[in-house]
Amino acid sequence: MKHGIYYSYWEHEWSAKFGPYVEKVAKLGFDIIEVAAHHINEYSDADLAAINKSAKDNGIILTAGIGPSKTKNLSSPDADVRKAGKAFFEQTLTNVAKLDIKTIGGALHSYWPVDYSKPVDKEGDRARGVEGIHGIADFANNLGINLCIEVLNRFENHVLNTAAEGVAFVKEVGKPNVKVMLDTFHMNIEEDSFGEAIRTAGPLLGHFHTGESNRRVPGVGRMPWHEIGLALREINYTGAVVMEPFVKTGGTIGSDIKVWRDLTNGADEAKMDEDARNALAFSRFVLGG
Numbered sequence: 001m002k003h004g005i006y007y008s009y010w011e012h013e014w015s016a017k018f019g020p021y022v023e024k025v026a027k028l029g030f031d032i033i034e035v036a037a038h039h040i041n042e043y044s045d046a047d048l049a050a051i052n053k054s055a056k057d058n059g060i061i062l063t064a065g066i067g068p069s070k071t072k073n074l075s076s077p078d079a080d081v082r083k084a085g086k087a088f089f090e091q092t093l094t095n096v097a098k099l100d101i102k103t104i105g106g107a108l109h110s111y112w113p114v115d116y117s118k119p120v121d122k123e124g125d126r127a128r129g130v131e132g133i134h135g136i137a138d139f140a141n142n143l144g145i146n147l148c149i150e151v152l153n154r155f156e157n158h159v160l161n162t163a164a165e166g167v168a169f170v171k172e173v174g175k176p177n178v179k180v181m182l183d184t185f186h187m188n189i190e191e192d193s194f195g196e197a198i199r200t201a202g203p204l205l206g207h208f209h210t211g212e213s214n215r216r217v218p219g220v221g222r223m224p225w226h227e228i229g230l231a232l233r234e235i236n237y238t239g240a241v242v243m244e245p246f247v248k249t250g251g252t253i254g255s256d257i258k259v260w261r262d263l264t265n266g267a268d269e270a271k272m273d274e275d276a277r278n279a280l281a282f283s284r285f286v287l288g289g
């Protein structure tokens with residue numbers, strides 16, 4: 001098991017440059033940095049080559065996260081949007097591969113966060129999502145990339161809210177590089193049992209996000225970490241465990257994640273680094289790796 005952190009912990013914008021964080025997370029002792037792929041198509045080949053070199057020099061693996069926008073939604077009822085979504089993913093995956101990234105996770109099958117001001121068509125969106133992921137799976141596989149379909153809570157997406165729904169979706173897609181992704185923050189809202197949800201995903205679990213129920217770093221709240229660790233061991237999970245803390249207000253990250261109060265307790269960057277380092281030690285101890 002390898003441990004990582006989403007660099008957005010320190011930032012306000014999904015567009016924030018991730019290059020400078022590679023060395024920082026290495027110094028904090030992480031194995032992985034998760035980067036936002038939302039704006040990766042704006043990076044030049046020289047930028048990506050420099051970041052890849054920095055990752056190699058620092059012994060860091062990269063993974064990618066993404067919340068596709070409404071205009072790139074693979075499950076849209078509008079065929080032109082689905083087409084734009086496919087083109088966006090092909091370009092994004094091509095650039096992601098330049099960083100030797102093998103895992104991209106998020107609401108790849110849909111868009112994020114969902115606009116609930118209009119009625120949603122869960123069945124239709126799910127069916128088009130299966131087709132959309134099926135349509136990009138081989139492209140990703142040829143680049144050695146796994147597509148990890150994140151199960152999100154009801155307030156952020158309607159298509160997949162439980163591990164059981166995620167597993168059924170992934171089985172219907174039926175491609176070896178399409179996997180289920182779970183996140184303790186979302187599980188805490190939707191699942192009856194953390195252990196059961198992880199066991200339900202079993203060998204299909206491809207990526208795992210951690211965070212407390214208020215999205216602070218692991219170890220400071222009331223998440224049942226021992227139960228989670230036992231279940232991950234039980235299914236012999238050897239993939240990435242990436243903490244995804246969101247603690248700062250402001251910017252598009254603050255508004256998309258709905259952080260309306262300072263969850264850092266006024267921490268400066270040095271204290272945020274220390275919190276991340278402590279959360280890593282806690283995660284290695286309680287989850288393994």
Ligand SMILES: O=C(CO)[C@H](O)[C@H](O)[C@H](O)CO
Nearest residue numbers: 065066067105106107156183
């Ligand atoms: O858990 C999440 C959203 O609540 C997601 O992992 C990411 O934040 C999203 O895909 C943006 O990268």
Ligand SMILES: [Mn+2]
Nearest residue numbers: 150183209244
């Ligand atoms: Mn997540």
